[in-house]
Amino acid sequence: xxxxxxxxxxxxxxxxxxxxxxxxxxxxxxxxxxxxxxxxxxxxxxxxxxxxxxxxxxxxxxxxxxxxxxxxxxxxxxxxxxxxxxxxxxxxxxxxxxxxxxxxxxxxxxxxxxxxxxxxxxxxxxxxxxxx
Numbered sequence: 001x002x003x004x005x006x007x008x009x010x011x012x013x014x015x016x017x018x019x020x021x022x023x024x025x026x027x028x029x030x031x032x033x034x035x036x037x038x039x040x041x042x043x044x045x046x047x048x049x050x051x052x053x054x055x056x057x058x059x060x061x062x063x064x065x066x067x068x069x070x071x072x073x074x075x076x077x078x079x080x081x082x083x084x085x086x087x088x089x090x091x092x093x094x095x096x097x098x099x100x101x102x103x104x105x106x107x108x109x110x111x112x113x114x115x116x117x118x119x120x121x122x123x124x125x126x127x128x129x130x131x132x
Contacts, residue, residue, distance in 0.1 A: 055086070096120035 015021075018028045026033070040063035042050045047059060065075035072078070096118050104115035 094120045 014032055015026045015028055019026060021033065041047065044050060046061075047057070065072040065078070097120075099117040099119060102115060102117035103113065106112055106114050
């Protein structure tokens with residue numbers, strides 16, 4: 001049975017050359033660097049303002065679905081489902097905002113948002129409620 005999730009949450013690499021990494025001196029072969037997978041998409045050298053959700057961001061090369069042999073088998077289906085959700089849901093609700101204080105995230109084998117409170121003003125009378 002093929003794996004549907006990556007076997008690790010971080011990459012471990014042995015230092016090949018002596019040098020500096022983020023202001024720290026590292027020695028060849030003696031040191032191991034742990035690269036948390038949750039931080040891959042936060043590289044400001046690759047993504048302008050990486051903490052901002054921007055569906056129109058020009059750079060699409062993110063690690064959300066893994067890469068290489070560990071690429072998510074359902075990545076294309078997930079993209080289509082998300083596109084359909086946003087195309088159908090966003091036109092049906094008024095302008096909204098998220099309550100950052102109420103956001104609950106989960107880290108572990110799979111990282112994700114458990115709770116994302118959204119708030120918007122009630123619709124005016126006579127407007128058809130789409131049940132969202």
